[in-house]
Amino acid sequence: MAHHSDTPAVPGVSVIPAAASIRVIFLLGLLALLLVAPFFLYPIFLMKLLCFALFAAAFNLLLGYTGLLSFGHASFFGGAAYFTAHAVKVWGWTPEAGILLGVAGAAGLGLVMGAIAIRRQGIYFAMITLALSQMFFFFCLQAGFTHGEDGIQSVPRGQLFGMINLSNTINMYFFVLGVFLIGLFIIWRFVNSPFGMILRAIRENEQRAISLGYSVSRYKLGAFVMSAALTGLAGGVKALVFQFATLTDVTWQMSGEVILMTLLGGIGTLIGPVVGAGLVVTLQNYLATSNFPVTIITGVVFMVCVLVFRRGLVGEFYASRLGRRLGLTSER
Amino acid sequence: MVALPQTQDQPRVVLSARGLGKDFGGFTAVNDVNIDVHHARIHALIGPNGAGKTTVFNLLTKFLQPTRGQITLLDTDITRMKPDYVARMGLVRSFQISAVFPHLTVLENVRVALQRPNRLSTQFWLPLSSLDRLNERADRLIRDLGLAEFRDLRATDLSYGRKRVLEIATTLALDPKVLLLDEPMAGMGQEDVRMVANIIRDVARDRAVLMVEHNLSVVADICDHVTVLQRGEIIAEGDYASVSRDPRVRTAYMGTEE
Numbered sequence: 001m002a003h004h005s006d007t008p009a010v011p012g013v014s015v016i017p018a019a020a021s022i023r024v025i026f027l028l029g030l031l032a033l034l035l036v037a038p039f040f041l042y043p044i045f046l047m048k049l050l051c052f053a054l055f056a057a058a059f060n061l062l063l064g065y066t067g068l069l070s071f072g073h074a075s076f077f078g079g080a081a082y083f084t085a086h087a088v089k090v091w092g093w094t095p096e097a098g099i100l101l102g103v104a105g106a107a108g109l110g111l112v113m114g115a116i117a118i119r120r121q122g123i124y125f126a127m128i129t130l131a132l133s134q135m136f137f138f139f140c141l142q143a144g145f146t147h148g149e150d151g152i153q154s155v156p157r158g159q160l161f162g163m164i165n166l167s168n169t170i171n172m173y174f175f176v177l178g179v180f181l182i183g184l185f186i187i188w189r190f191v192n193s194p195f196g197m198i199l200r201a202i203r204e205n206e207q208r209a210i211s212l213g214y215s216v217s218r219y220k221l222g223a224f225v226m227s228a229a230l231t232g233l234a235g236g237v238k239a240l241v242f243q244f245a246t247l248t249d250v251t252w253q254m255s256g257e258v259i260l261m262t263l264l265g266g267i268g269t270l271i272g273p274v275v276g277a278g279l280v281v282t283l284q285n286y287l288a289t290s291n292f293p294v295t296i297i298t299g300v301v302f303m304v305c306v307l308v309f310r311r312g313l314v315g316e317f318y319a320s321r322l323g324r325r326l327g328l329t330s331e332r
Numbered sequence: 333m334v335a336l337p338q339t340q341d342q343p344r345v346v347l348s349a350r351g352l353g354k355d356f357g358g359f360t361a362v363n364d365v366n367i368d369v370h371h372a373r374i375h376a377l378i379g380p381n382g383a384g385k386t387t388v389f390n391l392l393t394k395f396l397q398p399t400r401g402q403i404t405l406l407d408t409d410i411t412r413m414k415p416d417y418v419a420r421m422g423l424v425r426s427f428q429i430s431a432v433f434p435h436l437t438v439l440e441n442v443r444v445a446l447q448r449p450n451r452l453s454t455q456f457w458l459p460l461s462s463l464d465r466l467n468e469r470a471d472r473l474i475r476d477l478g479l480a481e482f483r484d485l486r487a488t489d490l491s492y493g494r495k496r497v498l499e500i501a502t503t504l505a506l507d508p509k510v511l512l513l514d515e516p517m518a519g520m521g522q523e524d525v526r527m528v529a530n531i532i533r534d535v536a537r538d539r540a541v542l543m544v545e546h547n548l549s550v551v552a553d554i555c556d557h558v559t560v561l562q563r564g565e566i567i568a569e570g571d572y573a574s575v576s577r578d579p580r581v582r583t584a585y586m587g588t589e590e
Contacts, residue, residue: 194447194463195456201433201444208431211393212445212506213419214453226456 019327038173049281050180051238056261056273058230064268065191066223067203071126071255072133076106078250080232085152085245086145095158099236106232107225114224118217137250151246179237264305266312275314343370346540347510353400361387362564374541376551379561385544389514393425394418422509426499434488441487442470445505477501493524513543529554
């Protein structure tokens with residue numbers, strides 16, 4: 001989805017003439033599916049899926065399009081959940097204002113963490129983000145407003161814009177779907193913008209970008225903050241869906257999970273992380289009731305993916321013959 | 333070397349280094365290098381492998397911090413500045429290994445250079461089509477350097493020589509005051525060498541050019557001034573004819589001179 005060049009990615013593979021309209025039909029079909037899904041599947045499960053899909057897509061903005069591996073994104077996800085839950089429950093804010101506070105809080109955290117971590121590269125960058133997110137975890141464990149191990153419970157969903165009652169599950173579902181679509185649109189626009197073009201240039205040849213006068217750390221920081229803000233959007237909405245903000249969402253395991261989702265689906269593609277999140281959340285959901293430990297299954301799935309589908313599920317599809325004939329070129 | 337007092341008819345110095353030195357641990361890679369790069373002149377930096385030419389380049393463009401010495405660009409002391417900052421001041425370099433953005437098209441490569449000076453690099457809310465207003469300038473550069481028919485190809489699909497030409501086009505898009513070219517002809521066929529030499533001569537009409545080059549016939553052909561480096565120090569300086577007669581230079585090259 002990312003960026004389609006009009007020339008075939010590989011010479012000799014002709015693009016199907018109607019490829020563009022096939023892609024549009026596919027997207028519309030997907031949207032229709034999401035619109036009717038809550039009448040057939042458990043809506044809370046679908047909302048959880050959408051929240052994690054947005055989380056993974058926001059994470060991929062950094063990993064796939066900027067080339068930075070953050071190991072601390074749980075801070076933004078769980079942190080925003082706390083901010084939103086506290087604002088809505090204790091201060092009595094409306095849901096949209098609470099979510100905006102979550103987004104702003106996550107962006108602020110991202111600015112601080114990013115400014116510290118961005119000067120290092122590769123594994124050092126990942127380790128610094130991990131260390132900072134562990135510090136934030138201990139802050140959340142100790143701070144009063146988070147209620148430590150208990151979390152913030154029974155958060156009211158409230159009235160959206162003072163009109164729509166979100167305690168109605170179907171209303172809530174369409175609100176979450178709307179937020180998800182807006183979030184994906186923002187990511188798509190961000191990637192395909194003048195700023196996104198500079199990010200691509202930096203990822204392709206950082207030294208050359210510097211020699212053209214770009215302060216690459218500022219661009220990376222911009223992407224980091226945007227990724228944190230959108231992660232916060234997902235986290236804030238999740239707190240309203242489950243009416244609960246918990247310590248689980250700020251643990252390092254959560255940071256690891258989103259990496260897993262993104263790699264599984266395919267980094268550097270818009271839809272990949274969504275598919276990866278769907279797969280992981282579905283597996284967790286259906287295996288949660290069985291006696292078999294779910295972590296072993298996801299571990300095996302991950303290993304198979306790394307060994308067989310190096311580009312992730314969506315990435316492999318884009319690189320396949322059919323994908324190329326549909327004019328789908330993966331970014332990497 | 334002592335800087336000569338400037339007179340009116342001497343071309344003005346745009347980039348100069350005094351007592352430049354760089355140590356890596358205990359190893360002195362560059363020592364006491366004095367260099368003056370003049371406007372509208374092509375200045376060559378030559379020397380055997382390992383003489384420290386690329387290190388001098390990295391020092392001048394601030395990709396490395398010098399251990400000693402001072403660098404001045406257009407009367408501003410840039411010794412402690414960051415590389416992207418000096419690039420914005422008009423000191424733009426190329427790299428020994430061709431530096432293009434491989435998966436961007438030729439047009440996009442040139443536009444990336446144009447985006448920053450035209451304040452179109454931070455807008456994350458605008459569509460990509462907003463960059464189309466840079467097309468006219470980009471296309472002119474692409475045409476001038478003979479890349480018009482490759483405009484929509486990805487850089488990675490170009491021949492080696494054309495990648496280097498694209499790199500020069502991208503660099504020129506910034507309209508730099510000083511152009512530093514690190515081995516622009518390396519690995520090129522005769523045909524491409526001639527084409528690039530002509531391009532360099534052309535662009536040096538109204539800017540300073542400093543280039544590292546191994547191809548001595550090119551140096552003899554287009555360069556106004558030559559500085560010879562050996563083991564991190566300058567051993568000779570002057571026009572090509574006088575430098576090539578210098579016995580120390582002949583020994584340094586040990587028969588590789590033509």
